[in-house]
Amino acid sequence: MSTPTLFGLCAAVLIGFGVYGLIVNPQPLRKILAFNVVGSGVFLLFGAIARRGAGAGFGGDPVPQALLITGIVVAFSATALAVALLLRLHDEAGSVTLASDVPPAVPTAVAPDSDAR
Amino acid sequence: MISVLDAAPVALILALGVWTIVARDTFAAAVGFIAYGLLLTLVWVRLSGVDVALTEAAIGGGLTGALLIGAATRLRTTEAAARAETPGAFTRVLAALVAVLVSAALMACVLALPDPAPTLAPEVAANIAVTEVGNPITAFRAMDTLLEAIVLLFALIGVWSLAPDRVWGGRPGPRQHADPNGILAYVARVLPPIGIVVGMYIFWVGADHPGGKFQGATIIAAMWLLTIMAGLTDAPPISRTWLRIGLVAGPLVFIAIGIAGAVSAGAFLAYPDGFAKPLIIVIELALMPSLALILALMLAGAPQRELHP
Numbered sequence: 001m002s003t004p005t006l007f008g009l010c011a012a013v014l015i016g017f018g019v020y021g022l023i024v025n026p027q028p029l030r031k032i033l034a035f036n037v038v039g040s041g042v043f044l045l046f047g048a049i050a051r052r053g054a055g056a057g058f059g060g061d062p063v064p065q066a067l068l069i070t071g072i073v074v075a076f077s078a079t080a081l082a083v084a085l086l087l088r089l090h091d092e093a094g095s096v097t098l099a100s101d102v103p104p105a106v107p108t109a110v111a112p113d114s115d116a117r
Numbered sequence: 118m119i120s121v122l123d124a125a126p127v128a129l130i131l132a133l134g135v136w137t138i139v140a141r142d143t144f145a146a147a148v149g150f151i152a153y154g155l156l157l158t159l160v161w162v163r164l165s166g167v168d169v170a171l172t173e174a175a176i177g178g179g180l181t182g183a184l185l186i187g188a189a190t191r192l193r194t195t196e197a198a199a200r201a202e203t204p205g206a207f208t209r210v211l212a213a214l215v216a217v218l219v220s221a222a223l224m225a226c227v228l229a230l231p232d233p234a235p236t237l238a239p240e241v242a243a244n245i246a247v248t249e250v251g252n253p254i255t256a257f258r259a260m261d262t263l264l265e266a267i268v269l270l271f272a273l274i275g276v277w278s279l280a281p282d283r284v285w286g287g288r289p290g291p292r293q294h295a296d297p298n299g300i301l302a303y304v305a306r307v308l309p310p311i312g313i314v315v316g317m318y319i320f321w322v323g324a325d326h327p328g329g330k331f332q333g334a335t336i337i338a339a340m341w342l343l344t345i346m347a348g349l350t351d352a353p354p355i356s357r358t359w360l361r362i363g364l365v366a367g368p369l370v371f372i373a374i375g376i377a378g379a380v381s382a383g384a385f386l387a388y389p390d391g392f393a394k395p396l397i398i399v400i401e402l403a404l405m406p407s408l409a410l411i412l413a414l415m416l417a418g419a420p421q422r423e424l425h426p
Contacts, residue, residue, distance in 0.1 A: 003123050007160055008227035010127045014134050016220030021138035023212035026202035027195070029143050029188055033150055036181060037134055040157060043173075045223065051164040053236030059165025063237040069172045070261045073331060076176045076184075077272035080415045083188045084276040088419065091281070096195045099202055 008048035014041030028089075028096050032082050039075045043068055126159045143196060147185040154178020167327035171319070175335035176412075183342075184416055259386045259397075263375065266368050266404055269411045273364070277355055280420040286356030287424045289417035293348040305347030312340040320405055324394075330401045334408035341413045352417050354424050360410065367407030371400050 014037055021034030046064055053061030090096050133153040140146040154177050161170035204212075280287070295301045313336075320333030344350045353360050374396055378387040388396050 001119060003119065003163060005227060006119055006123055006127060007164060008230075009224055010130060010160075012220045012223035012227055013131060015223060016216040017131075017134045017138050019219050020212050020216035023215065024204060024209055025138070026204070027143060027192075027199035029185065029192055030138075030146065030199075033137055033143075033146055033185060036150065036185075037137060037153075040154070040173075040177065043169075043177075044157065044160065045227070047161060047164045047166055047169060048227070049230065049234070050166065052230065052234035053238055054165065055236050055238040057242060058238045061234075061236045061238050062241045065166045065169055066261065068166065068169045069329075069331065070265045072169070072172045072177050073265045074268050076181050077269050077415070079181050080184055081272045081275045083184055084279045084419050087188060087191060088279040090192055090195065095198055096192060097198065097202060 004048040004051040007051075008045055011041045011044035011048060014038075014044065017041075026098070028086050028098055029083070032079060032086070036075065036079060039071075043071055043075075046071075123163060126156050126163075130156050130160065141200075143192065144186065144189040147182060147189045150185060151178050151182035154182060168329065171327060171329075171332040175332045179339070180335060180412060180416060187416075187418075259375075262400075262404070263368065263371050263386070266371065266408065266411075269408070269415070270364060270368060273411050273415050276415060276419050284420045284423050286354060287420040288354050288422045289352045289414065289420050290345075291421065292351060293346050295346070295348045297348070302347045302349060305343045305349050309340040309344060312336055312343075316340070316409075320401070323401070324398070330405040330408060334405050335412055337405075337409040338413035338416070341409070342416060345417070352414075355414070355420050356424060360414075363410050364407055364414075367404035370403035374400055 018034045018036075018038030018041060021037065022031055025031055025034060046068055047060070050060040050064035050068070053064070055061075086096060130153060133149050133156065136149040137146045137153060140149060154173060158170040158174040158178065161167070161173055295305075316333040316336035318333075319328040319336065320330050321328075323329030323333070341350075345352050375386040378389070378396075379385045382389045
C-alpha cells in the first residue's frame with residue numbers, strides 16, 4: 001500500500017467519525033466540531049488524490065492543492081458564522097438546545113442579552 | 118511500503134479524531150481538535166502539500182481551534198443540559214451504521230482510484246513561465262483568491278449582523294484585563310515584533326516557495342489578538358471608518374486590477390504581457406492587511422459592547 005492510499009483510507013475513517021459525531025452529539029458546538037472533522041477528512045482525501053497526480057517536477061498536482069487552500073479558508077468562514085449564530089442563540093434563549101419539543105415554561109436562567117454587557 | 122513516519126501520525130490522528138467526537142467536555146474536545154489540526158499539517162507535508170500544511174496549521178487548526186475554544190468557554194453552562202439530550206442506544210447504533218457505510222464506500226473509492234492518476238501538473242508546468250511567479254500555488258489563484266477574500270468578508274458581515282441592535286457599531290468581545298506585569302502581558306509585548314517579521318517573511322516568500330498572504334495574514338492577526346487578549350489594546354468599534362475602508366481595500370484593489378485586465382488584456386483578471394508578476398504582488402500586498410483585519414475580527418466575533426457606554 002502506498003503512502004497516499006494510507007492517508008486516503010485514514011481520511012475515509014475520519015469522515016466516518018465526523019458523520020457519527022454530527023448525528024449523535026446533541027450540543028450544537030459539538031456538531032460544528034464534528035462537521036470540521038468531516039471537512040478535514042474530505043480535504044485529506046482530496047490531498048491524497050492530489051499527491052497521486054504528482055508529475056512534471058511537482059510533488060503533487062498543484063491545481064487541487066490550490067483548491068484545498070481555498071477550501072480550508074471557506075470552511076473557517078462557515079465555522080465562524082455558525083459559532084456566531086450559536087452564541088447569539090445562547091444570548092437570546094439562555095440555552096442552545098436543538099430539540100423541537102422544549103417545554104414552553106422553561107425558566108431561562110439568563111435573560112436575553114444579559115451577558116452581552 | 119508504509120514507513121513509521123506515515124503510520125504514526127495516522128494512528129495519532131485517528132485517536133484524536135475519536136477524542137474530539139466522544140470527549141465528555143466540549144472544551145476538551147476543542148483542545149483535541151487543535152492537536153488534531155497540527156498533526157494533520159505533518160500529513161500534508163508528507164503529501165507534498167507544504168502550502169496546504171501552512172494553511173491547515175494557521176487557519177484549520179489555529180484559528181478554528183481558537184474560535185471553538187472561545188465558544189466552548191462561553192457555552193460551558195449549557196453542557197449539562199446538552200448531555201441530558203444524548204440520543205438513545207438505537208439512534209447511536211443507527212448513526213454508527215451510517216458512519217461505517219460512508220467510510221466503507223469512501224475506502225472502496227480510494228482503493229479503486231485509476232492508475233496512473235489523472236493530473237494537471239504538466240499543464241501547470243507548461244504555463245507557469247507566463248506568470249513569472251515561481252510557486253504554482255501562488256501563480257494560479259487569481260479567481261479563487263478573489264472569491265475567497267469576498268467569502269471571508271461576507272462571513273464577517275454575517276457575524277457582525279448577529280449583534281443585538283443596542284450594541285451595533287460597538288466593540289467586539291469583553292474588555293480584557295490581564296495583569297500588566299504578568300506573563301501574558303510580557304509575551305504580548307515581546308512576541309508581536311517577531312511575529313510581524315515572520316508573517317511578512319511568509320507572505321513575501323510565498324512568491325517562490327510555500328507561503329503566502331493567507332498564512333502571513335493569519336500570523337499578523339494572531340499577534341494583534343494577542344495584544345487584545347493581554348489588555349494592551351482594545352478591539353476597535355466596528356463602526357470606525359478606517360476599519361471599514363481597511364476591510365474592503367484589498368478586495369477592491371483586486372477587482373480594479375481585474376477590470377483593468379478586462380480592458381487591456383481582454384479578460385477579467387487577465388494580466389497584460391510582462392506585468393503579471395508586478396500585478397500579482399500588488400494584489401497580494403493590498404489583500405494582506407485586509408485579510409489580517411478580517412481574520413482577527415472574525416475571531417473577535419459580533420460586537421458586545423455599546424459604542425458609548
